[in-house]
Amino acid sequence: MSECVNFIDGEWVPSATGRFRDNLNPATGEVLGQVTQSDEGDLDRAVAAAVAAQQKWRLVPAPERADVLYRAGQLLKERKEELSQALTKEMGKVIAEARGEVQEGIDMAFFMAGEGRRLVGDTTPSELPNKFAMSVRAPVGIAGLITPWNFPIAIATWKAFPAIVGGNAVVWKPASETPVLANMLVGILEEAGLPKGVMNLVYGSGQVVGEAMVEHPDIDIISFTGSTEIGRSVAEKGGRHLKRVSLEMGGKNGIIVMDDADLKLAVDGIIWSGYGTSGQRCTAASRVIVHRAVKEQLEEMLLERIRNLTLGNGLDESVDVGPVINPSALNKIHGYVKIGKEEGARLLCGGEVADTGELAKGHFYQPTLFTDVEPFMRIAQEEIFGPVISIIPVDSLDEAITVNNSVAYGLSSSIFTQDVNRVFTAMRDLDTGIVYVNAGTTGAEIHLPFGGTKGTGNGHRDSGIAALDVFTEWKSVYVDYSGTLQRAQIDNN
Numbered sequence: 305m306s307e308c309v310n311f312i313d314g315e316w317v318p319s320a321t322g323r324f325r326d327n328l329n330p331a332t333g334e335v336l337g338q339v340t341q342s343d344e345g346d347l348d349r350a351v352a353a354a355v356a357a358q359q360k361w362r363l364v365p366a367p368e369r370a371d372v373l374y375r376a377g378q379l380l381k382e383r384k385e386e387l388s389q390a391l392t393k394e395m396g397k398v399i400a401e402a403r404g405e406v407q408e409g410i411d412m413a414f415f416m417a418g419e420g421r422r423l424v425g426d427t428t429p430s431e432l433p434n435k436f437a438m439s440v441r442a443p444v445g446i447a448g449l450i451t452p453w454n455f456p457i458a459i460a461t462w463k464a465f466p467a468i469v470g471g472n473a474v475v476w477k478p479a480s481e482t483p484v485l486a487n488m489l490v491g492i493l494e495e496a497g498l499p500k501g502v503m504n505l506v507y508g509s510g511q512v513v514g515e516a517m518v519e520h521p522d523i524d525i526i527s528f529t530g531s532t533e534i535g536r537s538v539a540e541k542g543g544r545h546l547k548r549v550s551l552e553m554g555g556k557n558g559i560i561v562m563d564d565a566d567l568k569l570a571v572d573g574i575i576w577s578g579y580g581t582s583g584q585r586c587t588a589a590s591r592v593i594v595h596r597a598v599k600e601q602l603e604e605m606l607l608e609r610i611r612n613l614t615l616g617n618g619l620d621e622s623v624d625v626g627p628v629i630n631p632s633a634l635n636k637i638h639g640y641v642k643i644g645k646e647e648g649a650r651l652l653c654g655g656e657v658a659d660t661g662e663l664a665k666g667h668f669y670q671p672t673l674f675t676d677v678e679p680f681m682r683i684a685q686e687e688i689f690g691p692v693i694s695i696i697p698v699d700s701l702d703e704a705i706t707v708n709n710s711v712a713y714g715l716s717s718s719i720f721t722q723d724v725n726r727v728f729t730a731m732r733d734l735d736t737g738i739v740y741v742n743a744g745t746t747g748a749e750i751h752l753p754f755g756g757t758k759g760t761g762n763g764h765r766d767s768g769i770a771a772l773d774v775f776t777e778w779k780s781v782y783v784d785y786s787g788t789l790q791r792a793q794i795d796n797n
């Protein structure tokens with residue numbers, strides 16, 4: 305049993321509230337430990353520690369700041385299996401996926417460590433003689449990170465590592481569902497030599513700690529991943545304080561399957577992206593937009609594959625689909641299945657809670673497939689965050705693209721086709737932040753920008769170089785070595 309507490313100014317401390325909540329294994333119902341539940345007082349202490357630490361951290365040369373990330377990357381690598389096992393136990397994703405997620409964290413550490421030797425700005429000519437002009441990156445200051453339970457390691461590293469290398473100090477509120485992973489990650493940064501106060505961890509609810517972070521006058525930027533509903537309120541409240549707010553929210557990702565597609569490949573992509581992580585990825589495929597000419601064949605092939613999927617505890621290497629996070633997720637998913645039936649969609653398989661034998665101990669939902677779904681139906685429009693896929697038939701690429709784009713989200717999309725003209729048309733016209741060709745909608749790599757359009761984001765990106773734009777301010781610097789007062793736009797015209 306583990307007790308997860310806050311990490312403030314280099315000390316592991318329970319909240320002064322004395323309140324804890326249970327940390328449960330979603331596959332077995334087993335109590336893994338407890339996690340402290342904080343209030344505004346704990347947050348204030350964490351922010352004060354961050355403010356003090358950042359004054360020194362911003363002056364540490366960036367390559368030296370990066371050394372901490374190299375060491376953290378090394379430790380993550382050495383403990384990959386331990387972290388992956390812990391991840392499967394507390395979040396439920398199958399062990400192969402857990403290893404993949406920890407790998408994202410490792411990759412992010414080394415990638416951002418490399419940025420410590422770049423952090424590039426521009427050197428440009430000046431309009432005037434004997435004058436030098438350049439832009440440099442300055443830290444934003446104190447970064448407040450709010451992260452979800454579905455990728456407790458990867459998403460945290462997408463945000464924390466660029467923040468750290470950029471010279472910021474961090475106050476992190478991870479999801480209370482996955483505290484062991486948050487503790488392990490912070491422990492690794494501490495061991496890697498991150499000075500005290502640069503990384504602070506505060507557990508608590510979104511309503512108490514999350515809201516207080518958004519309102520806190522000393523937090524300069526909020527980087528949030530979670531639902532569109534909460535993201536909107538973070539943007540509204542943060543906007544009032546003129547705070548920088550970077551949002552990564554929901555998705556309703558579509559896979560287009562054209563009549564010339566390699567159907568076996570398409571089926572692999574649909575199964576992996578739709579039912580992997582039990583559909584609990586913001587990149588999960590939840591719509592299959594298929595050309596009518598291959599619809600029936602695709603349905604048969606999908607049904608055959610779904611019949612052979614094994615549900616269970618993700619620690620068992622032979623299991624394909626793990627549990628969903630908690631009973632309320634199960635209710636939400638089942639609610640959508642009922643809505644789909646009422647709307648007139650045809651249920652091809654699944655559609656029930658899976659609770660036979662051992663499965664009854666956890667929260668499992670059968671991989672579910674609807675067909676003859678109309679694009680306007682709620683199951684085709686709203687994020688379900690569970691293993692439910694809707695097949696929408698279309699007659700052309702144009703129609704497929706229109707259907708794909710006719711949702712309130714814009715994170716990821718994909719097209720299966722052999723035709724290069726269709727590939728480039730789709731690449732241009734699919735209005736999502738991520739587009740895949742002949743692959744599913746999941747599996748973004750950390751050195752590229754991650755995020756999306758419309759209800760998915762607000763113009764910022766996680767991971768990749770783009771993340772440095774979130775966590776640094778541009779500063780334009782002019783050095784005049786002429787010895788005279790040169791008046792720009794006057795003396796040179």
Ligand code: UN1
Binds near residue numbers: 458
């Ligand atoms: C998420 O679901 O919020 O692209 C992140 C992917 C993963 C990250 C998903 N690399 O599916």
